[in-house]
Amino acid sequence: MSKILVAYFSASGVTAGAAKNLAKATGADLYEILPAIPYTSADLDWNDKKSRSSLEMNDKSSRPKLKDHDAKIAEHDTIFLGFPIWWYTAPTIIKTFLEAYDFTGKTIVLFATSGGSGLGRTAKDLAGSCPGAAIKGGKLLNGNLSEAALRQWAESL
Numbered sequence: 001m002s003k004i005l006v007a008y009f010s011a012s013g014v015t016a017g018a019a020k021n022l023a024k025a026t027g028a029d030l031y032e033i034l035p036a037i038p039y040t041s042a043d044l045d046w047n048d049k050k051s052r053s054s055l056e057m058n059d060k061s062s063r064p065k066l067k068d069h070d071a072k073i074a075e076h077d078t079i080f081l082g083f084p085i086w087w088y089t090a091p092t093i094i095k096t097f098l099e100a101y102d103f104t105g106k107t108i109v110l111f112a113t114s115g116g117s118g119l120g121r122t123a124k125d126l127a128g129s130c131p132g133a134a135i136k137g138g139k140l141l142n143g144n145l146s147e148a149a150l151r152q153w154a155e156s157l
Contacts, residue, residue: 003076003077003078004026004027004028004029004076004077004078004079004080004154005028005029005030005031005071005072005073005075005076005078005079005080006019006022006023006026006028006029006030006031006079006080006082007031007032007033007071007079007080007081007082007097008030008031008032008033008081008082008083009032009033009034009035009082009083009084009091009093009094009097010032010082010083010084011039011044011053011084011091012044012084014084014113015082015083015084015112015113016032018082018111018113018141018142018145019032019080019082019111021141021145021147021150022080022082022111022141022150022154024147025147025148025150025151025154026080026150026151026154028080029072029075029076031070031071031072033066033071033083033093033094033097034066034067034068035064035065035066035067035093036064036065036066036067037064037065039052039053040052046086046087053086053091056091056092056093057086057087057091057092059092062092063092063093063095063096063099064092064093064096065096066093066096066097066100069100069101071097071101073101073102073103073106074102076106077106077107078106078107078108078109079103079106079107079108079109080108080109080110080111080138080154081094081097081098081108081109081110081111082110082111082112082113082141083112083113084112084113084114085112085113085114085117085118085119085120085122088117088120088121088122089120089121089122089125090110090112090122090125090126094126094129095126095129098126098129098130099129099130102132103130103132103133104131104132104133105132105133106130106132106133106134107133107134107136107157108126108130108133108134108135108136109135109136109138109154109157110122110123110126110135110136110137110138111138111139111140111141112138112139112140112141113140113141113142114140114142118140119137119138119139119140122137123135123136123137123138136157139153
């Protein structure tokens with residue numbers, strides 16, 4: 001049984017690639033966080049103030065439903081949690097995921113992909129959704145990082 005889980009949400013496939021590479025480099029289990037209703041291109045149009053993603057990110061209470069609750073959180077000590085950066089933080093579905101499980105005593109290491117911004121306030125934004133967990137700010141995993149570089153980063157934590 002692996003003690004490391006890489007859980008990720010990917011709207012366009014970019015974060016999925018980073019998550020799969022990280023899981024391979026660390027020998028971790030992999031879990032994809034899926035919304036009950038998949039996002040369309042129109043949903044992800046950040047230029048449209050009425051798009052689904054814009055509405056969710058502007059509503060602090062928004063919690064998009066998950067497709068399942070099958071993540072094996074209890075079996076893991078460390079969870080690498082990945083997502084694209086939306087509006088300088090994690091998409092609201094990440095809060096849904098964190099609030100769906102008990103992360104007490106777990107270490108959560110954030111990683112993200114982004115076209116232009118860093119992790120910013122993300123760790124602080126997510127802390128209230130996983131009481132009892134230790135959140136580490138992590139890093140952006142943009143580009144094609146080598147397996148060795150990913151392993152080295154993970155081992156340095």
